[in-house]
Amino acid sequence: MHSGESIAADWAKLFDDVSTGVRNTVYDTVLTYGADMADAFYARMLTDPDARPFLTHEAVEKRLRFSMKHWLETLFSCSDVERFAAAMAMQRHVGEVHARVELPVNIVARGARVLKGEIAHRLLGAGLAASDLVDAVLYVDNLIDLAFEEMSSAYVASHERAARTDEAYRVFSYGQNMSLERERQRSALLDWENRFLQEMMNGAPGDELQTLADSSFGLWLHHKANTIFEGSSELPIVRQTMHTVDDNLLPLCQQQFGNPDREEVRRLSKIVQAELGQLKFLIDGMFERFVSLESGKDALTQLLNRRFLPAVLSREIELSRRHRKPFAVLLADIDHFKHINDRYGHEAGDRVLQQTANLLLNTVRSGDFVFRYGGEEFLVLLVEVDDAHTRRVAEKLRARIEQEIFLLPNGQSLRATASIGIALHDSHPDYQRLINRADDALYRAKHEGRNRCMSADE
Numbered sequence: 001m002h003s004g005e006s007i008a009a010d011w012a013k014l015f016d017d018v019s020t021g022v023r024n025t026v027y028d029t030v031l032t033y034g035a036d037m038a039d040a041f042y043a044r045m046l047t048d049p050d051a052r053p054f055l056t057h058e059a060v061e062k063r064l065r066f067s068m069k070h071w072l073e074t075l076f077s078c079s080d081v082e083r084f085a086a087a088m089a090m091q092r093h094v095g096e097v098h099a100r101v102e103l104p105v106n107i108v109a110r111g112a113r114v115l116k117g118e119i120a121h122r123l124l125g126a127g128l129a130a131s132d133l134v135d136a137v138l139y140v141d142n143l144i145d146l147a148f149e150e151m152s153s154a155y156v157a158s159h160e161r162a163a164r165t166d167e168a169y170r171v172f173s174y175g176q177n178m179s180l181e182r183e184r185q186r187s188a189l190l191d192w193e194n195r196f197l198q199e200m201m202n203g204a205p206g207d208e209l210q211t212l213a214d215s216s217f218g219l220w221l222h223h224k225a226n227t228i229f230e231g232s233s234e235l236p237i238v239r240q241t242m243h244t245v246d247d248n249l250l251p252l253c254q255q256q257f258g259n260p261d262r263e264e265v266r267r268l269s270k271i272v273q274a275e276l277g278q279l280k281f282l283i284d285g286m287f288e289r290f291v292s293l294e295s296g297k298d299a300l301t302q303l304l305n306r307r308f309l310p311a312v313l314s315r316e317i318e319l320s321r322r323h324r325k326p327f328a329v330l331l332a333d334i335d336h337f338k339h340i341n342d343r344y345g346h347e348a349g350d351r352v353l354q355q356t357a358n359l360l361l362n363t364v365r366s367g368d369f370v371f372r373y374g375g376e377e378f379l380v381l382l383v384e385v386d387d388a389h390t391r392r393v394a395e396k397l398r399a400r401i402e403q404e405i406f407l408l409p410n411g412q413s414l415r416a417t418a419s420i421g422i423a424l425h426d427s428h429p430d431y432q433r434l435i436n437r438a439d440d441a442l443y444r445a446k447h448e449g450r451n452r453c454m455s456a457d458e
């Protein structure tokens, strides 16, 4: 059954289960007190710290009270399938608007709760017998729940579309030539610095320095960098540094305009320049980290890094659910890797990791995935496999690593082994559980002497 049909069927049952008298009383109550209910609802929401940012007194006065009254009347006037379908179309529209303004779902749920309370409160005075009152309250609760269910499904669909567009925009943004972008921002900062120094030399009292926020760099930072570098640890420091220059230092600099004492001018200029130096350093770091992480590749091994692991695993879980073909996760960890580093040096350790990465990639099929999961740990995702196939591949990987001769930068060579934990996806939707099972199996493989494969199911 289509979800719209299932909601309509639920509504029809709800409608039939309640007497005409009770339904009419509810409808009359909504008609009589709709405006008061809407007022009480918004009075409550306007004092709610979470809901407040989405509301203004003016919007409530001009539009929202009337919309709410109309919403209540439409919902409770449904007496046939067509009217109900129209009321549900209204819910979907509301859900889409909520998604566009990014109204959090918990606030909508809170709104529903407040509204149910308001209606129940009015029904208490409607002169219903006790059993009818119970029926009326249940009818109201269920009808509002149906409306919010429809609203939420439209909300989720819109939200997902918006998230995909956001992601596409992010991909587009970082598809731009990043080294060109970096040069542009460096030169924008340099332009600002030159202009600043010029004005510090020639500024007359009353002149105003251009702030960094108003510069071409500031505009870029505000409008684009947030999208491209979202989540970067440098970004908040960049913003803070810019505020320090704009809000603390520039006003002091301006006070120096016309001051014949050049010493103070020089001192302040140097402080601003030092802050700019810090900004340039942070911006460079931001671009560099971005290039290696966002490309999704691990810089040392060129394998996938962990960034895309959740996306890949979620997708594989979905595919495997749809096509009923399991996949498997192998966690391979090089044995006594610390010892390799200690004995041959870190660079030799790096070589071992690179060679292992190549070996793994060359052994699995092109449809499989190989991630660098941790320092000396790799995660191999084998698509469309069964238990026996998985064990065979794991054993092949283990044996190849054992046979491999690792060539070191100084011409020496060494041998290494690896332990492998195996977990076949068991249809559980949480991918972390699958990784944990593989990790437990790996732990057991290490514990039982290393250079072996262990399965989560043994």
Ligand SMILES: Nc1nc2c(ncn2[C@@H]2O[C@H](COP(=O)(O)OP(=O)(O)OP(=O)(O)O)[C@@H](O)[C@H]2O)c(=O)[nH]1
Binding pocket: 300, 333, 334, 335, 336, 337, 338, 339, 341, 345, 346, 347, 348, 349, 350, 353, 374, 375, 376, 446, 450
């Ligand atoms: N060369 C190099 N070493 C790394 C890298 N990442 C992590 N390591 C090192 O890998 C070592 C892992 O050591 P442990 O976790 O103690 O495990 P182990 O020595 O492999 O021992 P078992 O796993 O118990 O067999 C640590 O010494 C890390 O410093 C890297 O990118 N390059």
